[in-house]
Amino acid sequence: MLIRPFGWNEFLIIVMAAQWTIALSAIAFAGGGVGGLLIALARVSDARWPRLLATGFIRIFQGTPLLMQLFLVFFGMNILGFAINPWIAAAVALTLHASAFLGEIWRGCIEAIPPGQREAATALGLRYVNRMRYIILPQASRIAVAPTVGFLVQLIKGTSLAAIIGFTELTRQGQIINNATFSPFMVFGTVAAVYFVLCWPLSLLARRMEVKFSRSTTR
């Protein structure tokens, strides 16, 4: 048996693995931002089919576990003829997941804009694209910042599930170190602490922006 003690080196290896958690979160957030905007726009569109498709997409992704979404993309890639790659599977699954959640959050923000704004824009002769671009989205984006940062925390935590399909990020690195040192208390305590350091400032920021925003909008 080769059990090494949990020391400074092991601590550093775990902390360094956070870069993969951050990278995966960044990719999923960027991809989810693009996807989420499309979903949100489809969800409030005047046409029926985009609206129905977007609603179905959101329902499915919000009504099933993220872990199953990861498994389906992971094994689905094989069926589509791609080589199984945990990196790509995790990035794709988390992007789809983030698209659904951001789409739903942003739909709420778009619908929070008073209908008079939309009617005024229509009265001025602005069609859907210009109406969204110049009137609705600039106002909705102000409301959207706080819940979006809040979702980012959820997404960072969600990347931990990529460990289960074998992508070596923070949690998986913790499991590997735990198998070598067998000090789960220290290992998972450290892993949790690193997540906390990543997520807590964002949570505080989201809360502060929420308070600031609700103060500026209450009369």
Next chain:
Amino acid sequence: MYTFNFEPVLAGFDKLLIGALVTVQLSCAAMVIGLIVSILCAAGKTSRVAPLRWVIDAYIEIIRNTPFLVQIFFIFFGLPALGIRLSPNSAALVALVVNFGAYGTEIIRAGIESIQKGQIEAGTALGLSKLKIFRYIIMKPALRTVYPALTSQFIYLMLTSSVVSAISADDLAAAGNDLQSATFASFEVYIVITAMYLVMSIGFSAVFSMIEKVAFRYPLSR
């Protein structure tokens, strides 16, 4: 070209149903116990004892800013170092309760804050005991206000519970893992399980809106 083969999934469907039952039991037990934890913590947060408030705040922040998977690893693998050894199923329940408790406390606290001070003062003026004020004047309307948030948090809990398969509890996702490694029909197994989760979350939201209609039928007076 890949040919789908759902036969092994259908052959093992009874095992999946048992797994789904465990998922439902686990989630419901976690919700009931977690709700009690939430109410106690939310009441504790209104306490005048500052250290109690700090402990509850620390609990909420730690749970809400770390992943559930790490929490369950810590409880299942880490706690035995302190002499607390739990079976996979009990560790799963404890982890779900601890997790739901943190989110539930925040939701219930928001409900309590929505109660106007005058209501509580009116209760005091009527000579109601502190416990009665908390129960009838604060909790009852507060729960009604936050009911939608609580139910969506519950459905989220039910979906999150799939993660307990990582410590091989007996839930639906774990039943799927077993069936997958026995049949190698990975995609077929997981698409069926995903559909089962979807059916459960749709079912639960239907049940919750029925409960809402029955339990909160009394009129809202302002």
